[in-house]
Amino acid sequence: MGKRRIVYRLIGMFIAFALLITVPMTFTILTQVNKIISEEEELKSPESEEYSKIHKEFTSRLVEQVIPYVFYILIMALMLSMLFARKMLVSLKELQRGSKAIMDGDLDIKLQAAGDDELGAVIGAFNEMASSLRQKTIDLQKKDIYVNAMLDPLWVVDEANRVTDINPAFTSLFGYSREEIMGASIFDFFDEHNAAIVRGQLKDRRDRGLSSIYEVNIISRDGSSIPVLISGSPIMTAGEITGKIGIFKDFREQRQLRNELQRSKEYVETVMDSIEDQLLVIDKDFRIVTANKIAFTNSRGPVLGEFCYAAVHDSIRPCWAEGHECPAQTVFLTGANFRTIHQHIGPDGGKRFHEIVASPIKDQSGNVQQVIELLRDVTDRVLHEADIYLKNTELVTLNSISRLLSSSLRADEIFSTVLDRMIELIKMDGGGLFFIDEKKKDMVCHYHKGISDEYVRMIGRIRLGEDIPGKVALTGQIITTSDISTDRRIERSVMKYSGMKGYCCIPVKGKERIIGVFCLFSFKPHTFTVEEESILVSIGEMTGIALENIKLYEKMRELYEHQRQRREQEQAQLLSLTTKLGSATDLRYILGRVMEQVREICSADYSWMLVRGGSDDFLLKASSNPSEDIGRVIFTRGISSIEGYALEKRAPVVITDIRNETKFFIPPEVSGVSYHSALAVPMLIGEKSVGVITLYYLGLREFRDEELHFLRIIANMLAVSLERYDYYIASINEKSLSETILQSVADGIVTVDTGGRILAVNKSFEQMTGISPEAGVGMPLCDTLRYHDENTDLCLILGESLQAALAGNKNNRDAVMMTPRASKISVRISSSPVLGPDNTVTGVATLMRDISREKEIDAMKTEIIRSVSHGFRTPLSAIVGMTEMILEGDIDETKEKQYLSVILSEGMRLSDMVSDLLSIARIESGMERIRPEQFDLKDFLDELLFSLNTAIEKKQASVRYDIGGVSVLYADPGKLKQVMLNIIDNSLTFSDPGCHIDIRVKKSDTDIEIAIQDTGWGIPEEEMPHLKERFFRGRHGEKVKGSGLGLFLCSEILRLHGGGMDIRSVPGQGTGITIHLPHREMP
Structure with missing residues (x-):
């Protein structure tokens, strides 16, 4: 654009200079030419060929002369233009220098403007362009860094869909290097299906310069297919699309998640479709986002995207516009669940009801985004509830009237109120109640409302069969009419022209007749x-029915008064019987008086009470005749009697005429007297039969139901009294037995409550602790035992035992107690919980047993076992040693016999010890049996002394016996010999040489006494109580060999014979033992 302006400027200068020179010259030439032409015209020369020729060539000659002139003028103008354009050339050179610098990459160059003209402006624009280019270059470098640092892959595609650039993330994800992919067609990286998707997106979006996002699978370098999400945007240059950039998002995890979401969605849709009720999801615009299958089925039009009130209720206005609560709106406002029932018009034009439960769908911030609505068609339920409500209203009204009729027996109050309720119920203006007069055969109005008294007096009495009330009273059928004045069924009626319209007449029916x-x-x-x-x-x-009840009530009041007086008499009689039974000390006397009173109450001539004995015989328990033999058998088992039949039926039995009765046996006591009637009433307690009360009458007697009922009360009361008396006697006996057993126990027993306070103690506990029941009951057990400082540990152990028992655990603990006599004893504390009926612990029963002797015996047993072991070891050592010496042959014959004698003696002693131990074991196990027989006593003693001859001679003792006229003895000779040997051996063992032993036999009336007296060492008094104990050897036992089992074994053998032995001794004077054996004859 700048170059054009410069060229235009040069041409303009050239034209300006040319015009400045040419225009004045041209005007001058034209003036001269016009002058020449005028002069030529003034000559008026005749036209000649030469004139014409000159005239024709004038113009061409003029042009030929002017053209060189014009050419020089233009050259001069050009030179002047170039002279004046020198400054513009300087600027162009500066621009050329800047262009070269830019091409060399020097973006920091800055040109100097020669002036403020257009070229100066171009130089300024060039400087700005260079600065902008430098900044954009820096920005592009940064963007290149950003692109290379992107985690998502990126490629750049030209218009021919060939890759022109990629970032490192592309290589990282797909494996292609930059060299491999540059210039490749993008469709080389897709299969046919995904290539088609890409072509569609490019065609649909890129051609229109729109961005696009779509999902495809790209084939990676290793051949695997990677799902990606492509975000494509067109690259615009000068308003033209020159390429496209694509950013790839690794979509593998998202696709897996989407698949899972899709499965979840399908599952949710399956669940939604399985719900039989309509399920809708509604957005904030109250449009349906999704719905289940039943919602589509029930809708007559489209569902998705429609307003919920239009799709569900076929309404053009929302619920709140109709004055109803909108569930979705309520949930959007409150964020809480909402339940309601909507009414709308169904396709058939009828009313339909839907129960709607709306619940919010909230985002993470707790804002409600959508609402789920569950719509259930509850039309049948609502209509059913409406029907129930209507019926319930009717029932409430009927119940109200019924309650009114049953709550009062005042006719005026009942019927006037019922009439008011009926008028209110049917919404009438008035009404009346007519009652039938049976004598006069007409009806009279007793109650009315809504009409005047004068009108009532006019129509107040209507004959049966006349007018509407009379016909209803006669037929018992209700008559209703919507308009009595136009009803052709009703011709003659005073109400037809009274101004009444709606009218009904209802019969008032009793149980058997119409009352009004x-x-x-x-x-x-x-x-x-x-x-x-x-x-x-x-x-x-x-x-x-209420009217009849009122009349019946009047009659019942009369009967009630009569029955009240009768009940007062019966209650007085029962009170008298109860008083007598309650004060019973002599049951036989009281029952006799009671039977006499029963006879008087029932106006009987004779009464008795029979009870079943142990063999099911009927025994006489009481009678109105005091001279009867109480306790004798009236009926034996198997005899058919009135009393037995009454017990079998468990109901009173009435015999109107005893004399003609052949079914039952009549005892002589009854048949001997001319009794006519009898009544047997069973005495029952639940299912248990106690006995029978029988009343006898000389005359014919019939019994009313109330009399039978009264007698049954008396019979049951007597049965309870007898049962209670038996229980009372049994409980007294049981308590006495329990007390006897408790007091007879040798161990101390104490019971405490849950607070540890004493409830009861036995005599043994009192003897052990010195605590009597009077002093101990109510006191804490542990406190009562703190009478000595050394009982502190005992109290602690006892407290632990009680706590364990209160926790429901039985336990045993040993302790040492200081008795009130200042002696220490060892006690075993055994505590057990006492459980109540509900299996809860109500107290503790503690047994305290003196185990001092047991501990002593255990100590003695240990010592005896040690002694017995030592006793066994000593003879065995002697036997073994002497046997070895004999076997070695180092001794002479005399020594050998001596050693053999010692071995025999020690072996016999071992044998005796083992025999004693075995005998004791057999006795304690109950396996030992005596075999008594009759034998000669003198021969027995001679044989006994012969067997002890060696020991007697060794001790130089003298043994004498006197049988005292007792020649024979009935006992087990072997066992008795064992007893005698033990006693005499003890006498020899515990005596000095030269001792005397006397054996005397004496017979008394009941037993035979064998007294053995020696002159030995004697026994200390403190050892006397322990002589018959096992393993007791006493003070002298340390000097001689023995096991301490002899006297215990003798005592047990004599016990098996049914006898015993007495021991008396004086230290230093000897010991006497008397054997007692029952005096028996040989069978």
Whole structure:
């Protein structure tokens, strides 16, 4: 554009100079030519050929002379133009220099303008262009950096759809290098399907210069197909499209997510379509975004994109414009769920009802974006509910009237109120109630409303069969008319011309007859529905029953007064019986008095009470005759009697005439007296039969139901009294037995409540702790045992035991207690929870057993076991040692016999010890049995002493016996010999050499006594109580060999015989043992 302006400027200067020279010259030439022509015309020469020739050639000669002149003028103008354009050439050179610099890449060049003319402006524009080019170059460099730094692939495409550039991300994703892809057609990277998509986008968008976004698959360098999202934009140059740039988004994850979303969408659509109700999703414009299958089926037009009120309700206006609540609008405003029922007109023109549940769909910020509406057709339900409501209204009215009729027995109050309710229910203007007078065969109006008294007096009495009320009273059928004045069915009626229109007459029916009629009227026409007629008939029937109830009530009041007086008498009689039974100390005497009173109450001549005995016999328990033999058998088992039949039926049995009765056995006590009638009443407690009360009458007697009922009350009351008396006696016996058992237990027993306070103690506990029931009950158990400082640990252990038991756990604990006598004993505390009926812990039962002796015995047993082990080891060592010496043969014959004698002696001692242990084991296990037989006592003693001869001689003792006239003895000789050997051996063992042993036998009335007295060392008094205990050896046991089992074994053998033994001893004077055996004869 600048070059054109410069050329135009040069041409302009040239033309200007040419015009400045040529125009004046031209005017001068023209003036001369015109002068010549004028002069030539003035000559008036005749036309000649030469004249014509000269005249014709004038113009051409003139032109030939002017052209050189003009050429020189133009040359002069050109030279003048170039002279004046020298300044413009300087500017052009400056522009040439700038152009060369730009072509060399020097964008920082700045040209100097020669002036302010157009070329100066061009130079200024060139400078601005160079600066702008430099800035854009910098921007392009930055953009190139940005493009290369892009994470998304990018390519540039020319108009021929060939790649002209890519960024590194393209190579990273697809694997193509820049050299491989430059100049390649973009369609080489797509399959046919995706190439078609790209062509369509290019054709549709690029030709119009529009951007586009579309999804395709690109074939990567390794041949795999990669899904991408292409964002394409045209490259515009001078308003023309010169290429296109495409940015690729790796769409693999998005496609997978989209596929999952698509599956989820399909699943949701499947779920939506499976819902039988209409389901809609509505946007903020109240247009339907999506819907389920049933919504499309129910709609008569399009659904998606339509307004919800148009698609669902066929309405042209939204719900709120019609004055209804719009669920979607409410949810959009509140953000909460909303439920309502909408009414609209269905395709058939009828009313339809939809229950709509609307719920919000919110974004992450909690803003409601869409609304889900669930529409359920509830037309049938709504109509059903409306029908139910109508029926319920009728029922409420009937119930109100029924409650009114049943709440009062005042006729004036009932019937006037019922008449008012009927008028209100049917919306009448008035009415009346007529009652039938059976004697006069007419009806009288007793209650009225909406009409004057004068009119009532005029029509107040109507004969049966006349007019509408009379016909209804006679037929019992309701009569209704919408307009009595025009009803042709009604010809003669005083109401026809009274101004009444709507009219009905309802019969008031009792149980068996019609009592009266209700009349209702309206001054406007009224059509009575079937439901109204049904309600009116029901009210009439209820009113009739209420009227009869009122009359019945009057009769009942009279009967009630009579029954009240009778009940007072019965209550007085029952009170008297109850008083007697409640004060019973001598049951036999009280029951006799009660039977006498029953006889008097029932006006009987004789009464008795029979109860079943242990063998199901009937025993006489009480009688109105005090001289009867109480307790004797009246009927044995299997005999058919009135009493047995009454118990079998569990109901009173009435015998009108005993004398003609052949079914039942009549006892002589009854048949001997001329009794005529009898009544047997069973005595029952639930399902249990206790006995029978029988009343006998000399005359003929019939019984009313109230009398039978009263007698049953008396019989059951007596049954309860007998049962309670038996329970009372049993409970006393049980309590006495329990108390006896508790007090007989050798261990101390104490019971406490949940607070640890004493409830009860037994005698053993009192003896052990010194705490009596009077002093201990109500006191904390642990506090009562703190009478000595050394019982502190005992209280702690006892407290732990009680706490464990209160937690429901049985437990045993050992402790040491200081008794009130200042002696220490070892006790075992056993606590157990006491459970109530609901299985909750109500207290604790604690048993305290003195285990001091057990601990001593355990210690003694340990010592005895050690001693027995030592006793076994000593003889065994001797036996083994002497046996080895004999086997080695290093001793002479005399020593050998001596050693063998010792081995025999020690072996016998071991045998005796084992025999004693085995005998004790058999006795304690219950396997030991005695085999008694009769034997000669003298022979027995001789044999016994012979077996002890060696020991007697060794001890230089003298043993004598005196059988005292007892020649034979009945016992187990082997066991008795074992006893005697143990006793005499002890006498020899615990005596000095030269001792004396006397055996004396004596017979008494019940047993035989064998007394053995020695002159040995004697036994200390403190050891006497322990002599019969196992393993007890005493102080002298340390000096001699033994196991401590002898006397215990003797005691057990004598116990098996049914006898025993007594031990007496004085230290230093000897010991005496007396054996007691039952005196028995051989069977």
